[in-house]
Amino acid sequence: xxxxxxxxxxxxxxxxxxxxxxxxxxxxxxxxxxxxxxxxxxxxxxxxxxxxxxxxxxxxxxxxxxxxxxxxxxxxxxxxxxxxxxxxxxxxxxxxxxxxxxxxxxxxxxxxxxxxxxxxxxxxxxxxxxxxxxxxxxxxxxxxxxxxxxxxxxxxxxxxxxxxxxxxxxxxxxxxxxxxxxxxxxxxxxxxxxxxxxxxxxxxxxxxxxxxxxxxxxxxxxxxxxxxxxxxxxxxxxxxxxxxxxxxxxxx
Numbered sequence: 001x002x003x004x005x006x007x008x009x010x011x012x013x014x015x016x017x018x019x020x021x022x023x024x025x026x027x028x029x030x031x032x033x034x035x036x037x038x039x040x041x042x043x044x045x046x047x048x049x050x051x052x053x054x055x056x057x058x059x060x061x062x063x064x065x066x067x068x069x070x071x072x073x074x075x076x077x078x079x080x081x082x083x084x085x086x087x088x089x090x091x092x093x094x095x096x097x098x099x100x101x102x103x104x105x106x107x108x109x110x111x112x113x114x115x116x117x118x119x120x121x122x123x124x125x126x127x128x129x130x131x132x133x134x135x136x137x138x139x140x141x142x143x144x145x146x147x148x149x150x151x152x153x154x155x156x157x158x159x160x161x162x163x164x165x166x167x168x169x170x171x172x173x174x175x176x177x178x179x180x181x182x183x184x185x186x187x188x189x190x191x192x193x194x195x196x197x198x199x200x201x202x203x204x205x206x207x208x209x210x211x212x213x214x215x216x217x218x219x220x221x222x223x224x225x226x227x228x229x230x231x232x233x234x235x236x237x238x239x240x241x242x243x244x245x246x247x248x249x250x251x252x
Contacts, residue, residue, distance in 0.1 A: 013072045015206035017050045019199055021140050023110060024189040027246055028060050031106075034185065035134045035248060041105035044128060046094045047112035051077030053138070057108070058084040065099065067092040095120040099128040110138040118178035126251045136248040137179060139172045140191055143241040149232035150241065156228065160221035163209035176247035184249035191242040197229050200238060 031037040039061035048054050048066035050073050057064045063086045068074040074089060081087050092098040094109070094116040107125050109116070125135055144154040157164045176184055195203060204210055204225060211217045232238055 013050060013076050015202040016073070017052075017076050019193075019195075019202035019206050020050075020052060020111075021191055021193050021240070021242060023053050023056055023138065023140070024191055024244055025056060026189055027138065027187075027244070028056065030187055030246070031134075031136065031248070034187075035106075035136075037106065037134075042103070043106045043108055044097065044099060044104040046097065046107060046109045046125075047115065048077060048089075049073045049110075049112065051080050053108070053110035054087070055080060058087055062086065064088070065090060065104065067094075067097050067099070069093045095124055097124055097128055101127050102130050103128055104133065105130055106134050106136060108136040108138065111140060113137045113175055113179065114139075114172070118175070122179055122251065129251060132250065134248055135179070135251050136246065137172070137176060138247075139245050140242040141172060141245055143243065146241065149228065149238055152228045152232070156221065156224050157209075160217045160224065161207075161209045161211060162217070172245050172247070180247065180249040180251075182249070182252055184247050187246045189244040189246070191244045193240045193242075194237045195240070196236055197226070197233075200229055201225065203240070 028037065040063075042063045042065065043057055044065045044067060045054055045057060046067050048068045049070075051066065054064055054066050054077060058080060064084075065088045066074075066077065067090045068077070069091060071091075074091065078089060081089065090098055094113075107129055113121075129135065143150055145151050173186070176186070193199075193203070201222070204221075205212070211221060229238060
């Protein structure tokens with residue numbers, strides 16, 4: 001049985017924390033310039049996960065209300081409360097955040113909005129956002145071509161991960177159109193990660209569509225991952241390249 005979106009990462013939290021990419025700090029510089037983001041603005045981060053993007057917001061000095069439906073992922077970010085007094089963690093979903101009306105200056109969602117119901121979420125975001133507030137949707141989109149390593153890794157996913165085609169969010173601009181039918185701005189930043197083989201393995205297993213050890217594809221998939229790594233590693237490292245897409249707009 002397929003898991004609900006809010007449950008899909010429960011058994012992948014450790015790998016998610018250790019091996020998912022961060023986000024370019026230049027995103028906040030851009031939002032400061034284009035949206036007037038200030039350090040005293042209250043940000044609701046929706047589907048905050050293990051706190052990867054949350055930490056960037058907290059280090060910027062912003063009060064952050066991190067809303068996350070998955071208990072295991074929320075627990076993985078709880079240590080941030082010991083480091084930052086400006087963080088509040090909440091259970092909630094994008095469609096039902098539990099936040100008060102007109103209570104936040106910015107709504108942000110990083111690597112998450114492809115799991116949301118666009119229509120219900122849009123109405124909820126309009127409810128909790130202050131007048132003249134901004135909604136920001138962010139994705140790290142892994143490049144699937146451009147060099148042999150990226151292309152062979154993509155082939156591995158296509159071959160051994162049965163859910164990959166359905167669960168990969170694809171062109172994020174389509175999701176942005178659903179959230180922002182009146183129009184939006186888009187900015188793109190470069191991002192990358194370098195991995196040894198253990199890191200590459202952890203990065204693969206952090207994906208919700210990737211088979212785990214009890215699946216018959218797991219053994220052959222790991223053998224192929226080892227072959228790809230040996231073929232393309234330079235100084236015992238391979239590199240993932242990303243385009244970090246940022247879509248932002250007011251919600252009328």
